[in-house]
Amino acid sequence: MKQLIETIVKPLVDHPEDVHVNVVEEDYRVTYQLSVNKNDMGKVIGKQGRVAKAIRTVVYAAGTSQQKKIYLEINE
Structure with a gap:
């Protein structure tokens, strides 16, 4: 899943080397924390959150x- 997220996000951003995905596993949920360069945040979220919604x-x-249950958080 981590590979999938990186594969989707890296072509969207100007600084693909700053794309990192951390995995936090709990009893009934897995949270993927996506962090990107501050300048690329708008590209990952998209207009009205459409790109972020599509990734999720x-x-x-x-x-x-x-x-x-799987969650995706987008962090700076």
């Missing part, structure tokens, strides 16, 4: 096979 949709769909 793909990640949630890919994670339906797991028994845990």
Whole structure:
């Protein structure tokens, strides 16, 4: 899943070397914390959050096979 997120986000940004995904696993949930360069934040979120929503949709769909709830947080 971490690879999937990086594969989606890196072509969108100007500084792909600053894209990092941290994984926080708990009992019933997995949180993926995506951090990007401050200048690329607008590109990852998109107009009215459309790009972020699309990324989350793909990640949630890919994670339906797991028994845990999946969350994606976008951080600076």
